[in-house]
Each structure stands twice: as structure tokens, then as C-alpha cells.
Amino acid sequence: MKTRTTGTREPVRAGAAGKTIGAESGLVSSAEACTALRRELISLLGVEAVRGILSRSGHQCGSRDGHLAPVRATWPDVSMPETELAALELLAAMPKARARRLEVRSAGGETVIAGEWEGSEEAERHLREHGPGWQPACWTLEGYTAGFAAEAFGLAVECAETQCRARGDPECRFELRVVPEGPHQVRPIPAPLVPQTGRIEKCLRSINEMSCELEQVSFDAIITTDPCGVIASCSQGACNLLGLLPGEAYGKNVKVFLVGGEAEARRLMDRLRTEARLRNYLTEIITPAGARKPVSISSSAIRNQEGELVGTLAVAHDLTEVRRLEDELANKNRFMANILQDSADAIITVGPRDEITSWNRGAESIFGYAADEVMGRSVNIIIPPDLREAQELDRLRDKLGSHGVVKGYQTERITKDGRRIQVIFTRTAIRDDRGGVIGSSVVLKEVTTYKNLERMLAQAEHLATLGELSAGLAHEIKNPLAGIKGAIEVIRDSIPVSDMHREILGDVIHQVDRIDQIVRDLLNYAKPKPPSHADVYLPEVAQRIVTMLRKSSQRDAPAIRVRRLTEIPGFTADESQLEQVLLNLVLNAQNALPEGGNIDIRMSCDPARAIIRLEVEDDGPGIPQEVQKKLFQPFFTTRTDGIGLGLAICQKNVQYHGGAIEVQSRVGHGTTFTVILPMMSRL
Numbered sequence: 001m002k003t004r005t006t007g008t009r010e011p012v013r014a015g016a017a018g019k020t021i022g023a024e025s026g027l028v029s030s031a032e033a034c035t036a037l038r039r040e041l042i043s044l045l046g047v048e049a050v051r052g053i054l055s056r057s058g059h060q061c062g063s064r065d066g067h068l069a070p071v072r073a074t075w076p077d078v079s080m081p082e083t084e085l086a087a088l089e090l091l092a093a094m095p096k097a098r099a100r101r102l103e104v105r106s107a108g109g110e111t112v113i114a115g116e117w118e119g120s121e122e123a124e125r126h127l128r129e130h131g132p133g134w135q136p137a138c139w140t141l142e143g144y145t146a147g148f149a150a151e152a153f154g155l156a157v158e159c160a161e162t163q164c165r166a167r168g169d170p171e172c173r174f175e176l177r178v179v180p181e182g183p184h185q186v187r188p189i190p191a192p193l194v195p196q197t198g199r200i201e202k203c204l205r206s207i208n209e210m211s212c213e214l215e216q217v218s219f220d221a222i223i224t225t226d227p228c229g230v231i232a233s234c235s236q237g238a239c240n241l242l243g244l245l246p247g248e249a250y251g252k253n254v255k256v257f258l259v260g261g262e263a264e265a266r267r268l269m270d271r272l273r274t275e276a277r278l279r280n281y282l283t284e285i286i287t288p289a290g291a292r293k294p295v296s297i298s299s300s301a302i303r304n305q306e307g308e309l310v311g312t313l314a315v316a317h318d319l320t321e322v323r324r325l326e327d328e329l330a331n332k333n334r335f336m337a338n339i340l341q342d343s344a345d346a347i348i349t350v351g352p353r354d355e356i357t358s359w360n361r362g363a364e365s366i367f368g369y370a371a372d373e374v375m376g377r378s379v380n381i382i383i384p385p386d387l388r389e390a391q392e393l394d395r396l397r398d399k400l401g402s403h404g405v406v407k408g409y410q411t412e413r414i415t416k417d418g419r420r421i422q423v424i425f426t427r428t429a430i431r432d433d434r435g436g437v438i439g440s441s442v443v444l445k446e447v448t449t450y451k452n453l454e455r456m457l458a459q460a461e462h463l464a465t466l467g468e469l470s471a472g473l474a475h476e477i478k479n480p481l482a483g484i485k486g487a488i489e490v491i492r493d494s495i496p497v498s499d500m501h502r503e504i505l506g507d508v509i510h511q512v513d514r515i516d517q518i519v520r521d522l523l524n525y526a527k528p529k530p531p532s533h534a535d536v537y538l539p540e541v542a543q544r545i546v547t548m549l550r551k552s553s554q555r556d557a558p559a560i561r562v563r564r565l566t567e568i569p570g571f572t573a574d575e576s577q578l579e580q581v582l583l584n585l586v587l588n589a590q591n592a593l594p595e596g597g598n599i600d601i602r603m604s605c606d607p608a609r610a611i612i613r614l615e616v617e618d619d620g621p622g623i624p625q626e627v628q629k630k631l632f633q634p635f636f637t638t639r640t641d642g643i644g645l646g647l648a649i650c651q652k653n654v655q656y657h658g659g660a661i662e663v664q665s666r667v668g669h670g671t672t673f674t675v676i677l678p679m680m681s682r683l
Contacts, residue, residue, distance in 0.1 A: 038050065038054065038125075038126070038129070039130075041053065042130070047135075050139070051139045054139040055139045055140070055142055055143035055146075056143060057140065058097075058139070058140035058141065058142065058144035058146075058147065059143035059144065059146055059147035060143075060147060061096065061143075061144055061147065062094070062096075062097070062143065062144035062145060062146065062147025062148035062149075062151070063147035063148070063150065063151045065095055065096060065144075065147075065148055065151075066147060066148040066149070066150070066151025067151050069090060069093075069148075069152055071090060072152060072153075073087035073090045073152055073153055074153070075087065075111065075153045075155055075178060076088060076104045076113065077111055078104055078105060078106045078111060080104075087152075087153070088104065088113070090152055091113065091115075091148070091149060091152065094145065094148050095246070095247070096144060097117065097141045097144045097145050097148070098117075098247055098250065099115040099116060099117055099118070100116045101115060101116045102114070102115040103115070107175075110177065110178070112175050112176065112177055113149075113175070113176040114162075114173065114174070114175050114176075115145075115173065115174055115175075115176070116171050116172065116173045116174075117138065117141055117171075117172045117174065118251060119230075119250075119251050120138050120141060120164075120165065120172040121226070121232055122137065122139070122140055122141055123136075123137050123138050123164050123165040123166040124165065124166075124226075125310075126166045127165065128310075132167060133167050134167060135164075135167060136161035136162075136163070136164035136166065136167065136172075137164055137166035137167070138161050138164055138166075138172050138174075141161070141172075141174070142159045142160065142161055142174065143159070145159040145174060146158050146176070155178050156178065156179050156180070157176055157177070157178055158176070158177055158179050159174055159175070159176050160175055160177075161173070161174045162175055220235075220237050220315050220316060220317050220318075221234075221235060221238030221240075221241040221295075221314075221315065221317075221318070222234075222235040222237065222314075222315055223235070223238050223249075223254070223314045223315075224302075224311055224312065224313050224314075225254060225311060225312045225314070226310070226311050227269070227309050227310060227312075228253070229254045229255060229312075230251060230252070230253050230254075231249050231250055231251065231252050231253070232311065241285065241293065241295070241316060241318050242257055242285065242287055242288075243287035243288060243289055243291065244287075244288065253265070257285045257286060257287075258283060258284075258285060258286075259283060259284040259285065259286055259292065264283065268281070268297075268299070272299060272301040273301065273309055276301045276303075277299070277300050277301065278297065278298060278299045278300075279298050280296050280297075280298060281296065281297045281299070282296055282297075282319075283295060283297065285316070293319075293320050294318075294319040294320060294322075294323050295316045295317060295318055295319055296316070296317045296319055297314055297315070297316045298314070298315050299312055299313065299314035300312065300313050300314075340360055341360045341361055342360070342361055343360060343361075343362045344362050344365070345362045345443055345444060345445045346360065346363035346367070346425075346442070346443070346444040346445075346446075347360045347362060347363065347441070347442070347443055347444075348360070348363050348379075348441070348442040348444065349430070349439060349441045349442070350379050350439055350442065351439045352437065352438055352439055353378075354378055354379045354380070354393060354397070355376055355378055355379075356374045356375055356376065356377055356378075356379055357375070357376075357439065358371075358375075359374050359375065363444070366415070366421070366423075366444070366446050367382055367413070367415050368415045368416030368417055369381075369382075369416050379393070380393065382413045382414055382415075383413060383414065384412055384413070384414045384420055387411065387412065392411065396409070396427065400427060400429050400437070401429070404428070404429045405426065405427065405428045405429065406425075406426065406427040406428075408426060409424065409425055409426070409427070410422070410423070410424045410447075411423060411424075411425075413444075418664060418674075419662060419676075420662060421446050421448045422446070422447050422451040423444050423445065423447060423448075424444070424445055424447050425442050425443060425444035426442070426443050427440050427441070427442045428440060428441050428442075477515070478516065478519060481512055481516055481519075484512060485509060485512045488508050488512070489509060491505060492505035492509070532574050532575075533572055533573075534572070534573070534574070534575055535572060536570065536571060536573040536574075536575045536578060537568070537570045538568055538571075538578070538603055538614065539562070539564055539568055539603060541575060541578055541579055541582065542562050542582060542601055542603065544579075545579060545582050545583050545586065546560050546562055546586075546601070549586060549587075558589070558590055558593045558596070558597040558598060558599050558618070559596075559597075559598050560586065560599045560601065561598070561599070561600050561601065562601045562603075563600065563601070563602050564603050564604075565602055565603065565604035566603075566604045566605045567605065568603050568604075568605050568612065569605060569679070571612060571677070573657055573677065574656070574657070577653040577656065577657075578653070578657075578677075580649065580653060581650045581653050581654060581661075581675065582601075582614070582616070584646040584647065585616040585650065585673050585675075586601070586616060587646075588646065588673075589616060589617075589620065589671070591639065592618060592671065593618055593619070593620045594620070594621075597618060597620055598618065598619050599616065600615075600616075600618075601614075601616055601617075602614075602615040602617070610678060610679045611659075611676055611677065611678055611679060612676075612677040612678075612679060613674065613675070613676055613677075614674070614675040614677065615672055615674050615675075616672070616673045616675075617671070617672040617673075618670050618671055618672075619669075619670040620670055620671060621667065622665045622666050622667040622669055622671055623663070623665040623667070623671055624667055628665060631647050631663060632647050632648055632650075632651045632661075633648065634648045635648075654675055654677070657677055657678065658677075658678050659675060659676050659677040659678060660675075660676045661673065661674070661675050661676075662674045662676075
């Protein structure tokens with residue numbers, strides 16, 4: 001006959017005292033509720049009456065579990081071989097009154113099954129409640145074991161506890177015997193109490209059944225312990241969490257499962273003594289197989305009438321799946337955050353008062369500000385002063401509030417180093433659950449290069465037309481001018497030196513030369529000569545021009561200072577074109593300055609961006625905003641003796657090198673021209 005055993009640790013073996021089999025022990029019930037009820041019943045009814053009641057209640061529970069056992073067994077005999085002791089294996093697998101050892105022996109001519117309950121909580125609680133007594137106290141275990149055996153063997157079986165810790169014995173031992181009187185020999189209840197036994201037994205059964213039912217249907221782990229942390233009951237969910245078979249957790253201390261071991265178990269028990277309850281305590285448990293599982297534990301202290309801690313009830317929720325989902329969500333959020341953070345375009349979020357709340361790497365690259373430099377500051381730091389005065393931000397805020405989005409808005413912004421850049425952006429409102437605007441997001445792209453290319457393309461088309469016109473004009477003007485100049489020189493030379501008309505003819509020749517120079521400048525602008533590649537060292541070019549200007553300047557000429565802010569490497573460029581750029585900028589500054597002014601030439605190198613930066617600054621009267629917009633237009637000038645091609649030629653020469661030239665000026669605070677040149681020239 002084959003049977004199933006649960007939690008068996010010792011093999012079946014024969015010894016001098018008989019045949020024995022080992023199994024873990026424990027009791028699954030609402031232990032604290034039974035203890036309290038036991039105390040009240042004994043105080044009201046007396047020991048003998050309560051012994052009968054608890055024995056009968058245990059017998060009913062044991063009979064039910066025995067009926068549900070998967071197999072039936074035959075009452076063993078001392079002469080049975082070891083291979084046929086399946087009956088003892090079945091008895092050792094009792095789910096609620098587990099035995100440590102079982103043996104079969106002969107006593108008085110009949111077969112007796114003797115056993116030992118491991119860690120009888122019933123005896124220990126009786127001992128704590130009532131002190132040591134003169135008789136055994138495991139009455140519920142007696143009835144349960146008898147009921148289970150009677151159902152399993154199909155015989156009338158009685159159980160008697162022969163030793164009990166409640167009366168000072170080292171162990172709680174029992175014997176099972178077959179009795180001939182009938183199948184329901186249970187310890188009698190005194191006659192006066194018989195009418196009340198139905199109600200009392202129903203109460204006991206309800207407590208026990210509710211506890212078992214809750215423990216078995218709950219997916220969470222439900223565990224009760226004694227004050228020392230020893231597990232007294234363990235639901236199926238707890239067995240699954242701990243990685244144990246049913247019954248294997250009984251008698252073990254919770255410290256063996258906690259990641260913090262004994263120290264953590266002691267802390268939890270101390271907190272329960274003082275706080276009485278713990279909610280959502282986060283920790284990890286370690287299964288016997290070594291697996292670590294995150295759990296959330298809620299625990300309550302169980303106290304007796306005197307307020308003493310007599311046990312704990314804990315519900316543990318396995319967070320493994322929650323943590324997996326959290327990690328999965330975190331990975332997705334991290335992936336999306338990396339996409340936004342590493343975008344080449346600027347992605348910025350601002351609060352309801354236009355304070356910057358996020359700033360990605362694209363924004364750092366475009367504007368030059370690190371995130372920690374701008375967080376919490378107003379977005380005004382990247383808006384040019386003239387657009388601030390024009391209240392551009394207020395207009396955008398109003399449009400955002402009414403439409404919820406501003407699409408494809410083209411404007412200018414200013415970088416940390418003062419450069420004005422062309423940008424196009426889309427700004428979208430961020431709303432709360434009620435629809436109120438709590439901020440906005442901005443996706444911004446720098447289009448300075450594209451705008452410059454568009455402008456250069458339009459300029460190239462314009463110059464192509466201008467070049468054709470200039471070539472024809474030069475041909476039509478230069479030849480007549482040469483004839484006019486020659487004729488006037490002949491007439492002038494024929495007039496005496498003292499004649500006033502000779503001086504007038506000299507002025508005419510000067511104006512003819514001026515017209516000829518204008519035609520040549522126009523040709524140079526419209527059809528410049530091809531650039532010449534060479535290695536250029538900018539500090540030497542600047543020093544050479546400054547030396548020349550100092551020699552040719554008058555006593556009250558402005559002071560010129562050349563400064564290298566960083567080490568300046570050599571690079572490839574057209575030296576003559578760069579000389580022309582620097583010379584024109586310095587001459588313009590000289591013409592704008594009053595006597596005793598200052599001109600500052602600064603040079604620096606940015607290896608990360610591979611650019612050379614050249615600045616020419618003066619402390620003159622400054623340039624009005626409306627004039628700044630026209631400075632680089634051909635033939636625009638504010639001087640009476642200029643033709644307005646100097647700055648236009650400077651811009652053209654810089655653009656030939658793939659660079660850019662900008663101006664910053666405030667009336668009364670001077671002017672700064674900034675030239676940006678790539679170290680790898682695109683000549």
C-alpha cells in the first residue's frame with residue numbers, strides 16, 4: 001500500500017524499543033484564541049469539564065482531517081516488516097497535530113502506537129496560564145490524534161497523554177490503543193454540562209475553522225509566532241513565500257528567514273512590544289534555497305488580559321512582481337528620459353511664472369549654460385534685450401493660454417557668450433487634472449546656419465547680378481574716366497602755377513580718382529578675388545596692423561591694446577582678407593571714438609568647438625539699434641567721407657572662411673564687433 005508523507009525527515013528504522021518513524025510537528029489553529037477560551041472555561045467549569053470539551057472538539061477536527069486523508073491504513077502489528085509501515089507514515093502526516101517520533105510496540109498483549117509531540121504549544125500555554133499541574137494538559141491534541149487515527153484505521157481508537165511538559169516531564173508523549181467499545185470513544189463530559197457542550201464545541205470549531213480557512217485561501221503569507229519569534233502557524237501562502245512544504249515552517253524561528261537575521265527579528269519584536277502594530281515594513285526574506293524575496297510586512301501584537309505579549313500575527317505580501325514591474329517601468333522611464341536628455345535639439349520645461357524647471361544637453365550645447373546655472377531662473381536669460389522690451393514673452397504666454405500651443409515660432413535668442421542665434425520652436429502647455437496650465441514644454445532648434453545659408457544664397461544671387469552690372473559699369477565708366485582725367489591733366493599742366501583755375505582742375509582730378517576707387521571697391525565686393533590658402537597666426541596679423549596704425553596716427557589717436565585670452569594656434573586662412581577685416585574694424589572704431597578713447601582687441605580659442613574668436617571693442621558713443629540692423633548692407637554709411645562698403649566687405653571675407661561677424665552696442669556704452677572663425681577653414 002502506497003501513502004503520501006509530508007515533511008518526513010527520519011527514515012523508517014527498527015530499534016530495541018520497536019519500529020519508529022520521524023516527522024516534524026506543530027499545530028495549525030488560532031492558538032491565542034483557543035488559549036484565551038481555555039483560560040475562561042477552566043475558571044468557569046473546572047479542569048475535568050474543560051478536558052472533556054477540548055478533547056471532543058479535537059476529536060471532531062481529527063476525524064474530519066482523517067476522512068480527507070488520501071489513503072486508509074491497517075492497524076500495525078509488531079511483527080510487520082519495515083516495508084509495510086505505511087500506516088505510521090500516514091499517521092505521522094497528520095496536518096494539525098504533528099508528531100516527532102512514532103513507534104509500534106506490544107503492551108499487555110495488545111499493539112500500541114506510541115509517539116511524541118514536538119513542541120506542544122498547548123502544554124506550554126497551559127503551563128504559562130496555570131503553572132505546573134499534576135496531570136497532562138494536551139487535551140485538544142489527545143482528541144485530535146484519536147479522531148484522526150480512528151478515521152484513518154477504521155477502528156475505535158483512544159489517545160492518552162503519558163508524559164506532559166505542563167506537569168514537569170521533559171516531553172509530551174502519548175499512546176494510541178484500539179478499544180472494543182465502539183468507534184466513538186471520546187472522553188466523557190460531566191452530566192450537568194452536556195446540554196451546553198454543543199454551543200461550546202461550535203464556538204471552538206468556528207474559531208479553528210475560520211483560522212484554517214483564512215490561512216488556506218489567502219494569497220498573502222499569514223504567520224503567527226510566540227513571543228520569541230517561533231512560528232506557531234503558517235498559511236499555504238506563507239509556505240509558498242518561504243519555499244517550504246506544508247508543515248516545514250512550524251517550530252522554526254522567523255530570524256532564519258529575515259535578511260537581517262537575529263538582529264532584525266529582535267528589532268521587530270521590540271517595536272511590537274512598544275508600538276503594538278507595524279504597517280508595511282519593507283524587508284527581504286531568504287528561502288532555504290537561498291532565494292531573496294522583497295516583502296511588505298504588517299504585524300500586530302497579541303496580548304493576554306494582563307497586557308503581556310503572548311504572540312504575534314503577521315501578514316507578509318510578496319513584492320517580487322511589484323519590484324519587477326517597478327524596474328520595468330523605471331527602465332522605460334530611463335529610456336525615455338535619455339532620449340529627451342540626449343536630444344540634439346533643446347528641450348526645456350518652464351513653470352507657470354516662466355522659471356526654468358528642466359534643461360537637457362541639447363539646450364546646454366545651443367545656449368552654453370549648464371543645467372545647474374539656469375534651473376529656477378527666468379527664461380528671460382536667453383531672450384535678447386530688445387525682444388524683452390518688446391514684451392515677446394508676454395505675447396507668447398497669452399497665445400499659449402488661449403490656444404494651448406505655439407507652433408513653428410521663429411525668433412532670436414541669445415547665448416551665454418552673448419551671441420544672437422536664430423531659432424524655431426514649438427511651445428506646448430502642460431495642464432493639471434483640472435485643465436489648468438501649470439507650465440509648458442519647449443522644443444527648440446537652432447537654425448542660424450540654415451538662415452545664414454538662405455541669406456548667403458540670396459546674397460550670392462544678388463552679387464551675381466551686381467557683379468555683372470559692376471563689370472559692365474566699370475567698363476563704361478573707367479574708360480571715359482581715364483580720358484577725362486588725361487584731358488584735365490593736360491589742361492592743368494598748360495595753365496600757369498599762379499592761375500587759380502589750376503587748383504580747381506586739381507580738385508576735379510581728385511574727384512575723378514575717387515570715382516575710380518569706388519568702382520574698384522564695387523568690383524572687389526561684387527567679384528572678389530579667389531582666397532589664397534596659407535598658415536595664419538592671428539596675433540602676428542593683429543600686432544602688425546596695430547604697429548602700422550600707431551605709426552600713422554596723430555598724437556591724440558585712441559589707445560589700442562591687443563590681448564590673448566587663451567593660447568592661439570595657427571590655422572588655415574587667407575591672411576590678406578583677415579588683415580582687411582581687422583583693419584576695417586579698427587579704423588571704424590577710430591573714426592567713432594573721440595580723442596583719448598580706447599580700442600581693445602581680444603583673441604581666444606575654444607578647442608571644444610574648434611573656433612577662433614576675435615573681438616574689437618571701443619568705448620565710444622555706441623550705435624543706435626536701428627542703425628545696427630543696416631551696418632552690413634552695401635553702401636550704407638553714417639560718414640560723409642565713406643561709401644559704405646567696408647563692413648560689407650568684412651562680412652563677405654569672414655563668410656568666405658565659414659565664419660560669422662556680429663555687433664553688440666548700446667548707446668553711450670561703446671561697441672563690440674565679434675568675429676568667429678573656424679580653425680578648419682572652409683575656404
